[in-house]
Amino acid sequence: MAAHPEKAAAFVRIHTFIPLWSIGLTPSTPLPPPVVVILAGNDPSGGAGIAADIETLVSLGCHPAPVITTLTVQDTHNVQALLPVEPDQVLAQARAVLEDMPVAAFKIGVIGSADNAAALRALFAAYPRIPVVLDPVLAAGGGTELASAALIEAIQILLLPLTTVLTPNSIEARRLAPEADTLEACAMALLARGCRYVLITGGHEPTGDIVNTLYGNNRLLETWRWPRLPDSHHGSGCTLASAIAALLAQGHGSHAEESLCSVVYRAQKYAWRSLQASYQVGGGQQIPNRLFWATAYRGPA
Numbered sequence: 001m002a003a004h005p006e007k008a009a010a011f012v013r014i015h016t017f018i019p020l021w022s023i024g025l026t027p028s029t030p031l032p033p034p035v036v037v038i039l040a041g042n043d044p045s046g047g048a049g050i051a052a053d054i055e056t057l058v059s060l061g062c063h064p065a066p067v068i069t070t071l072t073v074q075d076t077h078n079v080q081a082l083l084p085v086e087p088d089q090v091l092a093q094a095r096a097v098l099e100d101m102p103v104a105a106f107k108i109g110v111i112g113s114a115d116n117a118a119a120l121r122a123l124f125a126a127y128p129r130i131p132v133v134l135d136p137v138l139a140a141g142g143g144t145e146l147a148s149a150a151l152i153e154a155i156q157i158l159l160l161p162l163t164t165v166l167t168p169n170s171i172e173a174r175r176l177a178p179e180a181d182t183l184e185a186c187a188m189a190l191l192a193r194g195c196r197y198v199l200i201t202g203g204h205e206p207t208g209d210i211v212n213t214l215y216g217n218n219r220l221l222e223t224w225r226w227p228r229l230p231d232s233h234h235g236s237g238c239t240l241a242s243a244i245a246a247l248l249a250q251g252h253g254s255h256a257e258e259s260l261c262s263v264v265y266r267a268q269k270y271a272w273r274s275l276q277a278s279y280q281v282g283g284g285q286q287i288p289n290r291l292f293w294a295t296a297y298r299g300p301a
Contacts, residue, residue, distance in 0.1 A: 033063040034249035035101045037094060038242070039120060040109030041070035041082075041137075047287045048074075048141075048235030049109060055290040056242035060270065062249050065101065067093040070112035076234050076284030078142025084112030087119035094123055103127070104249035107242050108134045108159070110146055117154035124162045131164040131248045135241035136172050141234060141285055152176065161194030164248070165260075167241045169201045187215035197221075199264055201240070203228075214264050222261045226272050233275050234285035243267035 036057050043049035050066045057064040069090050073081035097103065106124065111117050124132055136155055138147040147155070156176060160166065168176060168190075170183055177189035187198045202211040209225040244267040277292035289295065 033061055034104035034246075034251075035063045035065055035097070036105045036107055036242075036245050036249050037065045037067060037097055037103050038107050038109070039067045039069050039090070039094065039111075040107070040238070041072050041112065042068050043072055043074055043235070045075050045234070045282060045287075047076055047282075047285065048238050052235035052238035052288070052290070053107060053109065053242040056239050056270075056274075057246050059290050059293070060243060060246035060250075062104075062246045063101075065097045065103070067097070069116055070110050072110075074140065076282030076287070078284070079140040079144040079146065082110075082112065082144075082146060084116060087113075087115045090116055091119050091123060098127065103130055104251075105245045106130055106132045107245035108132065109238055109241070110137045111151060111155070114148065114150040114154040117151060117158050121158040121162065124159075128162075131245075132159075132162055133165045133167065133241050133245040133248065134159060134163045135167045135237050136176060137237065138172050138175055141232065156193055160190060163195045165197045165199060165241075165244055165264075166190060166195045167199045167201065167237065167244065169237060170204050173198075173200045183213070184215075184220065187213070187220075188218065191215060191218060197260055197264075199244075201237070203236070212268060214261060216257060216260070221257055222264070224265065224268055226268065229272075229275050229278075231275075231278060231286045233278055233288055235288055236271065236275055239274055239288050239290060240267055240271040243270045 038050060038053040040053055041049045043051055050068065054064045054066060067090060069085055071083040072079055139145050152175065173183060173186040177186040180186040180189045183200055187200055190198045197214060197216040199212060199214045208228065210228050212224045214221045244263060247263040247266055273292055274288040274290045277289035278286035279289055280286055
């Protein structure tokens with residue numbers, strides 16, 4: 001279990017009429033769901049990327065506004081091709097939403113090119129009060145590279161200073177901070193580049209449990225341990241980062257350390273349960289069931 005099992009029941013406040021964790025929580029006056037702009041790639045297998053983000057945000061009571069940064073050719077095994085969208089088109093998509101809706105959070109996945117990273121920097125600089133959750137997807141689960149050296153440098157220089165929560169796995173943390181010799185040193189280096197918080201996930205580390213660590217204010221803030229599940233999952237990082245964005249959008253994180261730790265814990269709990277309920281539809285990785293609660297509560301047909 002996690003480091004704080006007593007908090008397991010303290011889940012997300014819901015903005016829709018559908019209960020996630022219990023029955024009978026219908027609000028008397030439904031509120032419009034908070035809007036989260038997703039800037040990520042399209043995965044035609046539906047397991048990762050925009051599809052994963054949309055499922056997660058809807059599951060957690062948010063309205064997803066998807067902005068496509070990259071088209072991909074991929075299945076549950078690997079990515080065969082990466083086709084970045086032109087920066088002007090990325091910005092046009094995002095601005096159309098921002099000029100029409102009250103956006104509460106940004107979530108970034110696959111960026112596609114260094115030019116797209118520069119475009120995103122200009123976008124975020126124009127909306128400095130909106131939190132940014134960046135999942136630095138540098139390679140596919142099957143091993144295909146998704147970020148050039150120029151894009152990695154652009155992330156380091158242009159995007160990290162504008163990032164509220166960075167969610168690298170251990171491999172990505174080492175690539176983004178190659179000067180560091182430990183994961184803690186990686187986190188300190190990433191914080192020094194301007195991130196407010198860094199959550200390093202430990203799924204790729206040779207440990208029994210998965211150990212995830214949150215850093216901020218130049219120190220370790222919290223460590224969580226989660227039982228390692230037996231299968232490999234497609235889109236697990238997308239799920240976690242989108243869950244963090246959803247909870248920030250709903251106002252659960254004031255960016256104070258205690259509030260942020262609670263947000264990150266709840267997002268991990270949701271992601272872990274999605275992976276626990278995963279299913280096999282292709283020949284490769286399992287797909288997280290991000291609507292696991294709907295299956296649990298739908299009752300007999």
